[in-house]
Structures are given as C-alpha cells and as structure tokens.
Amino acid sequence: MFSKACEYGIKATIYIAVKSMRQERVSLKEIAEEVDSPVAFTAKILQSLAKNGIIDSHKGPTGGFQIEESKIDTIKLHDIVHAIDGDKIFSGCGLGLEQCDARQPCPVHDKFVGIRDNLKIMLQNTSLYELATGLEIGLTHLKR
Amino acid sequence: MFSKACEYGIKATIYIAVKSMRQERVSLKEIAEEVDSPVAFTAKILQSLAKNGIIDSHKGPTGGFQIEESKIDTIKLHDIVHAIDGDKIFSGCGLGLEQCDARQPCPVHDKFVGIRDNLKIMLQNTSLYELATGLEIGLTHLKR
C-alpha cells in the first residue's frame, strides 16, 4: 500500500509531533530508535519532509527536528503520504494504465475508484494531531 | 497498490476469460500483446496462476491458456490478487508492523482497517465474469 519510506515517514512525523506538543526537539537518532527504522534511511526521509515544509530541521548541538505547534492540527496524513509517495496512489489506475481515465476505463475502474477515493478522503480527514494524541495517551504504538 | 506482476496477471486473466467464453484457447504471445506486458515476465505470472488452479495451460501446437467455463463466474478478483501478491494487502499493518493487531494497534489502525476491509470485500465480490463481460462488450480496455 504505502512504500517503506512512507511508513517510516508517517511514524517519524507522529513521534516528532508528540514531542513538539511538549516543546521538545528530537534528534534523528532518537526518532529512528522510537520508530524502529534504519537511521540513515530515516535521515533521507526526514530531509524530504523538511523540504516539503512538513517538519522543521535544525543543525548543530541542541539541533533536531520539530513541528510548528500550530501546524500539528492542520497537517493531514494525506500531506505526509503525498510528500513521500506522490499522488500515484490517489489518482493512478488500479491496473497500471498510464493514467486513470473514466472515458476509457480499465476493467476494474468503477470498482477501484471508490476504494481509492475512500482512502484519499480518510487520509485528508486524519490530522496529525489525532494520531499524535493517540500515541501520547498510550492508545497506539509505533513498534512492537 | 498492486504489484506490476499482479496488474499483468489480472489483465491476462480477464483476457483469457473473454476468449474462454468463446471456447478459444489463447497463446502467451497473444496475451502479452493484448495486455501490453513483457512476454517472458507474463509467462512466469501465468505459470503461477496455473499452479494456483486459476487458469489451465496446455503445451504443444494448439496449446495455450484457457479457463474452465464454469469457473469464470466463481473466480473472484480476490483469488487472482491473492495468488500473486499474497495476503499482506488484506491483513497487513498499514504502517508495516509485523502484523496488524487490534489489541496493540498502530496509530492508523482504526482508520486503515476500514479501507483495507472495503478493498477486500470489493475484490471478493467482483467476479471474473463481470470483468470479462465488460471487456467483451467494449466497455472497458486493457491497454491504451
């Protein structure tokens, strides 16, 4: 469904959000540990999220990653997925035709579009805030 | 969403079904042309579908692939996807935890399970027959 990079990116962003709600910055190393992801690979993903304006990065001692608190509520899961995996998952053809086109649909088009749109709506309606809150109160987990 | 192998496999199966409804066998070469897929790669996928009992294969002149006509109605999209991509897509965790477990859910579990189940239900309810019919009457297309 999502790429490995996207899975790590989502988990990392949620963890950063939890810390940011406590006005804490968090280092790459700590993120990778909490998210159970390879450090250097996670660095690339965070870099890309920073370029997409989803998280902020700071170099040097006391450096690390954080998310502007006012943004935590407005950032949606959709934004994270889109930043890392692009929009193929939201608009691509289920059978891999160059583009999904209702005027020349593939055999699964009618059935597939509904699922795809549900996914998109779900991701657009899910805020980073609720994901971070669920984690903070111990309702959900990033690793096992 | 689906692997490339699965996309090819679905398209190939639909094409074979259309031909089988006319009591025609179809060769690998013709399938690959109609589905716009690499010949040798398609061969592997068809081999796997044959092993999974979804299609029948016959060697030699006049050989090729076909589907038992009585099966066309009972084979579901789910069977094809499951044969090629396994069941990770149906039961795997959206954030890549080793297994999805509602008692120790990842942050997206509640939101994700609904989408995943919808997909599963859709695939279980979509018969090869309806997909093949849509293609035969020119309503849908395998390439563009």
Added chain:
DNA sequence: ATTATTTAGGATAAATTTGTCCGAAATAAG
C-alpha cells in the same frame, strides 16, 4: 518417428527501492 510449436523452469540481467557510509555545512557552547 520426425518435426514444429508451445509452455515450464532455471539462470541471469536490469531497474527500482531500501539501506549505508562519509565528508561538508551549520551551529551551540566553552
């Protein structure tokens, strides 16, 4: 029997995704 045709299957290669390594750049603190 021989031949031509078609799928089976193993080995290999290319492409993509995932993951690592290391020096450069920024920056906080002594």
Added chain:
DNA sequence: CTTATTTCGGACAAATTTATCCTAAATAAT
C-alpha cells in the same frame, strides 16, 4: 576561535522487483 554535535547531501551497496534468455519437456500434426 575552537570544538563538539547534529543535519545535509552525494556516492555507494544490498535487496527486491521486474524483465530477459535459453534449454527442456510436452504434444499435435505430418
């Protein structure tokens, strides 16, 4: 200013997926 720390970014490597090649096995037709 120097040093230690942390992210940045490019090059490289490993793993997986996608794709190719070639020989063997089956089989239909002559």
